[in-house]
Amino acid sequence: DTYKVVEYDTVEGVGSKTGLTAQQIVTINADKIKSLNQVLQVGMELNVTYFNSPINVVVTREQRTKEIVYPPSTQYVNDPTLREGLRRVVVAEKNGSKDVVYRETYINGVLVKGEQISSVVTVQPVREVVHVGTKVIPGIGSGNFRWPVDSPRITCGWYCYSGHQAIDIASRYNRFGNIYAADRGVVVQNGYHYISGYYVIIDHQNGLRTYYGHMASRGYYPVGVAVEKGEIIGRIGLTGYTTGPHVHFEIHVNRVKVNPCRYMGC
Numbered sequence: 001d002t003y004k005v006v007e008y009d010t011v012e013g014v015g016s017k018t019g020l021t022a023q024q025i026v027t028i029n030a031d032k033i034k035s036l037n038q039v040l041q042v043g044m045e046l047n048v049t050y051f052n053s054p055i056n057v058v059v060t061r062e063q064r065t066k067e068i069v070y071p072p073s074t075q076y077v078n079d080p081t082l083r084e085g086l087r088r089v090v091v092a093e094k095n096g097s098k099d100v101v102y103r104e105t106y107i108n109g110v111l112v113k114g115e116q117i118s119s120v121v122t123v124q125p126v127r128e129v130v131h132v133g134t135k136v137i138p139g140i141g142s143g144n145f146r147w148p149v150d151s152p153r154i155t156c157g158w159y160c161y162s163g164h165q166a167i168d169i170a171s172r173y174n175r176f177g178n179i180y181a182a183d184r185g186v187v188v189q190n191g192y193h194y195i196s197g198y199y200v201i202i203d204h205q206n207g208l209r210t211y212y213g214h215m216a217s218r219g220y221y222p223v224g225v226a227v228e229k230g231e232i233i234g235r236i237g238l239t240g241y242t243t244g245p246h247v248h249f250e251i252h253v254n255r256v257k258v259n260p261c262r263y264m265g266c
């Protein structure tokens, strides 16, 4: 039932007219009446049915859960006994676990709030540890290649014409500039061919070889000499059949030519 407030009504007055106490009127009209002596607006509709009152039922309870504890990110440790370019996982990552207690508050059966009141780690997480090899063996490559020229620009890609199992790399700003060893290795050929011109082959002694053609002149190092990655082995030129200065660059995997872009990221 509802009651419409008329002039001069008080909370207590409405109560006595409807058989309720003033406090009951306040309780069941909590959205409109904040205190016993509040002035009531004429025309205001009040709930006067005490047992149908919209009282909120508030329940709190504790909820225990298990949650995952994640380890910090991988720790990398240099290992001078491990070959450069190799990585080894020495401690495997494992998630931990914690028991967490939340205090949940339900109003009329609806979860409205959850506060964490405790958290106890029961299983510590294990951080991954990876050893990074730093041991350098002269003449043995790291497996990572650098570009053989400065400011490289590919002028003819893998199979840009039939049978071209290489990429042609020009130097954008220094057309007759240096040619660098793409990785550490040992010079295994330093020769001349009527198509390739002066060329050098470096064996990186890890299954990979690189080939540098159309050099300006004979390569700087004779066969058998170990070269560092980035060492200057010659100069870009026009020897052999070529329409412009560039390095004809090949990568061989176990003596098979593969697309150098696989390694160079081009």
Ligand SMILES: [Zn+2]
Pocket: 156, 164, 166, 167, 168, 247, 248, 249
């Ligand atoms: Zn070429």
